[in-house]
Amino acid sequence: DQQVKQNSPSLSVQEGRISILNCDYTNSMFDYFLWYKKYPAEGPTFLISISSIKDKNEDGRFTVFLNKSAKHLSLHIVPSQPGDSAVYFCAASEGVRVRGATNKLIFGTGTLLAVQP
Amino acid sequence: NAGVTQTPKFRILKIGQSMTLQCTQDMNHNYMYWYRQDPGMGLKLIYYSVGAGITDKGEVPNGYNVSRSTTEDFPLRLELAAPSQTSVYFCASRSPSGGNQPQHFGDGTRLSIL
Numbered sequence: 001d002q003q004v005k006q007n008s009p010s011l012s013v014q015e016g017r018i019s020i021l022n023c024d025y026t027n028s029m030f031d032y033f034l035w036y037k038k039y040p041a042e043g044p045t046f047l048i049s050i051s052s053i054k055d056k057n058e059d060g061r062f063t064v065f066l067n068k069s070a071k072h073l074s075l076h077i078v079p080s081q082p083g084d085s086a087v088y089f090c091a092a093s094e095g096v097r098v099r100g101a102t103n104k105l106i107f108g109t110g111t112l113l114a115v116q117p
Numbered sequence: 118n119a120g121v122t123q124t125p126k127f128r129i130l131k132i133g134q135s136m137t138l139q140c141t142q143d144m145n146h147n148y149m150y151w152y153r154q155d156p157g158m159g160l161k162l163i164y165y166s167v168g169a170g171i172t173d174k175g176e177v178p179n180g181y182n183v184s185r186s187t188t189e190d191f192p193l194r195l196e197l198a199a200p201s202q203t204s205v206y207f208c209a210s211r212s213p214s215g216g217n218q219p220q221h222f223g224d225g226t227r228l229s230i231l
Contacts, residue, residue, distance in 0.1 A: 004159070009157075032217050034219055036222075041224070041225075042224050042225075043121070043207055043209075043222030043223050043224045043225050044160070044207070044222045045222070046219040046220070046221065049217065049219060051217060089159060089160070091159075091160075102148070102165060102167060102173075103148065103211060103217075103218070103220065104150075104162055104165060104175060105150075105160070105162065105220060106159075107152075107159030107160040107161070108159050109157065109158055109159045110159060
């Protein structure tokens with residue numbers, strides 16, 4: 001039973017345009033969401049996160065939106081650059097505001113973003 | 118600025134052999150994690166540790182063991198390698214200062230069991 005789903009295995013976007021990556025979750029107890037970027041033969045690199053008490057978090061070209069009622073989050077990259085081409089993983093955890101939270105992450109299956117020059 | 122270091126990067130094992138995947142971090146992080154990633158899948162948690170001497174099972178612990186004798190090191194042991202354990206293994210760590218700190222990952226160990 002996949003608690004975190006990324007239904008688009010791949011996405012192709014032109015350089016300079018917006019990339020929108022989507023993620024759905026089923027566990028209403030999740031209260032912390034993250035996006036990781038992964039290049040081949042490297043480990044995932046943290047990109048941006050959002051707490052369930054917010055609906056938007058922005059960091060430079062990257063913005064994450066959270067819709068709790070729909071159990072949906074999305075990552076917007078504007079403008080997209082060829083160097084953004086990578087696999088993007090959505091991840092979630094629960095209980096982060098609990099003292100001593102272990103922050104165990106549940107990952108989606110990833111979306112391969114290709115930004116065409 | 119090493120971060121999380123995993124060794125070896127690649128390894129081929131025969132069925133039934135054993136090996137230890139090494140993970141060390143230099144950020145003084147209390148929390149450490151082991152994940153595996155199978156082709157086309159997301160990362161799945163094998164074991165985690167909240168500090169030296171404390172470990173617990175994750176989502177897919179069968180066939181693995183861990184120990185945590187120091188803050189820096191969190192080795193993962195495969196006792197009897199099976200083809201189903203062919204995967205890429207990632208170690209991660211995070212700061213204890215608040216549950217909303219991101220995990221930082223090593224570059225992985227690619228393991229093939231033949």
